Amino acid sequence: MYSVPDLQTFVTVAKCGGITSAAAEQGLSAATVSHRIVKLESALNVTLFHRNSRNFRLTDEGQVFLERVEAILEDLQQAEIEVGSRTPHLRGHLRVTLSPWILSRFVLPQLAVFRKQHPDLTLEFLAVDRFVSLVEEGQDCAIRVGKLSDSALIARKLSDNDRIVCASPGFLADHGEPTSIEELRDKPWVCLPWQTQHDVKDIRGRKRRMSVSRSIFVSNSDMLTSGALEGLGLAVKSRLAVKEELESGRLVEVMPGCLDAPDAPISFVYAAEGRAGRKIKSFYEFTKEAFRLGAGDFCARTNE
Known part of the structure; x- marks a missing residue:
C-alpha cells in the first residue's frame, strides 16, 4: 500500500x-x-x-x-x-487562464489585496486570447469573454459586455469616419490574427460577412488597444477593455450597432468535478469584486 x-x-x-x-x-x-x-x-x-x-x-x-x-x-x-490553527488562509497553487486585458485591467490592479489575504497561495496566469481547454492545459479556472457553449463546465457571470468598432480621433481625422459597411471595410484595420472577418449589419439591418484586408496584425488584445490608440486603424474591442479610453475620448466608437450579435459577457468558468474547492471559490469572489470596482454599471448581478 x-x-x-x-x-x-x-x-x-x-x-x-x-x-x-x-x-x-x-x-x-x-x-x-x-x-x-x-x-x-x-x-x-x-x-x-x-x-x-x-x-x-x-x-x-x-x-x-x-x-x-x-x-x-x-x-x-x-x-x-x-x-490546527483555524486560519482562513489558502495554500497551494491555482492556475487561471484569461485574456491579457482582463489580467491587466481588472485582476492585477486589485491582486495585492487578495495576496495579503492568502500569502501562501501561489497564482499562475495564462494570459492569452485563444480558447484554452481547462483539462487539456491543466488550468483550474478561466475568465472567458463571449457567449459560452454548452459544456460540463460551471459558469458564473461576472459582467455584461459587448464588442464595438473603435478608433482614435486622430485616425478618423486622417481617414474620415465611415458611414457604410463598404467604407468600414476599406479603412485600415489593426487586428488579432483571427479577426479578418466580421459579421455586420448594413443600414437595413441585413446580416453580412465583412472581410478585412488592409490590416496590421498583433498577437494579443492589449497590443490591439495600443494599435488603435496609435491611430494605426480601426479595431474590434470589448467595450469593457477600452472603457477608460472611451470615457477619456482617446478612442471613439465607430458606427455604433454595426456588429451583428455583439454581446460578449464576461464569465468565470471552472470544471464541475474540480477539487480545488475553496481556492476557486475564493478567487471567484475576488474576481467578482474586481469587476464590480472596475466595470461599474457594466457589472452584472450574479446569483450566489
Missing part, C-alpha cells in the same frame, strides 16, 4: 520531470524517490511515467492521476491548517 509521502513524491517527480531533480527538491536520495514511484505503480497496477535516460514523462494514466492527487493533497493540507 502507498502513503501520503509516496503521493507527494509522485507529484514532485511529475513537476520536476526526473528522479534526481525531484530528490533534490524533497531532500531525499534518488533511490528513495525511485522506490516510492515503483511502489506506487505496483499498488495501482499502472505505469505512471514514460521513462528514458533524461527524464520522466507522464503517461495518460499518470496525467489523470496527477490531477486528482494534486487536488487531494491540497485539500488535505488545507484541512490540516484549518483544524
